[in-house]
Amino acid sequence: MEFKKGYFITFEGADGCGKTTQIKLLNKYLIDIGAKTLLTLEPGGSDLGKSLREILLHYDKPVADRAETFLYLADRAQHVNNIIKPALDDKKIVLCDRYVDSTLAYQGYARGGSIEELNTLNNIATGGLKSDLTIVFDIESEIAQKRLGTTKDRLEKEGLEFHKKIRTGYLELAKLEQKRIKVINANRSIEEIFSDVKKIVGELLNI
Ligand SMILES: Nc1ncnc2c1ncn2[C@@H]1O[C@H](COP(=O)(O)OP(=O)(O)OP(=O)(O)O)[C@@H](O)[C@H]1O
Numbered sequence: 001m002e003f004k005k006g007y008f009i010t011f012e013g014a015d016g017c018g019k020t021t022q023i024k025l026l027n028k029y030l031i032d033i034g035a036k037t038l039l040t041l042e043p044g045g046s047d048l049g050k051s052l053r054e055i056l057l058h059y060d061k062p063v064a065d066r067a068e069t070f071l072y073l074a075d076r077a078q079h080v081n082n083i084i085k086p087a088l089d090d091k092k093i094v095l096c097d098r099y100v101d102s103t104l105a106y107q108g109y110a111r112g113g114s115i116e117e118l119n120t121l122n123n124i125a126t127g128g129l130k131s132d133l134t135i136v137f138d139i140e141s142e143i144a145q146k147r148l149g150t151t152k153d154r155l156e157k158e159g160l161e162f163h164k165k166i167r168t169g170y171l172e173l174a175k176l177e178q179k180r181i182k183v184i185n186a187n188r189s190i191e192e193i194f195s196d197v198k199k200i201v202g203e204l205l206n207i
């Protein structure tokens, strides 16, 4: 199946909402219908990004808020330039697990950074590349925490209040950009959620 252009789809939501589970299902579904895809993630979608991801998720001393932001942005700049843009030029469907909205939700809404400033920084890092579609998996923070169990990384260890701010942040972003951002109720079974994912993506791709 050939598309006339590349499509850029990003998956967003708080830790444990089911992004990785759903993005893998979608990737398999698209490959099965003959589409060319690139499945990637942030942080860590490029070689440089893998080193940055290690720091971001496991560095065990305090990280200044702005330092955290710039580490994510460095990862993103490299990822867009070396991985995402070439795949879109190749007319692939790029599926990315987290992108600019994660910065707005975590470093902005949850940590209190200025949304306006973060929008500007995101634009600089990406050269203005926006997603065609962003799916936010909206989940009760308590349910997400239960799904994650006890093996948590540096950000997942932040408390329930932090994750509630992230959830509210994503819902706010979706309100501001209703055409690009679609919200799915992720408090349901994997199958029920995936059927909504297929519908939303199907509308974008006309399949
Ligand atoms: N709809 C669901 N119902 C119950 N459990 C689920 C559901 N979706 C995913 N899970 C399980 O919950 C856990 C978290 O899911 P997943 O890794 O897909 O979330 P995530 O959004 O990628 O999290 P993170 O932000 O930490 O990467 C996994 O163990 C997964 O198997």
Ligand SMILES: [Mg+2]
Residues within 6 Å of the ligand: 019, 020, 021, 097
């Ligand atoms: Mg994940």
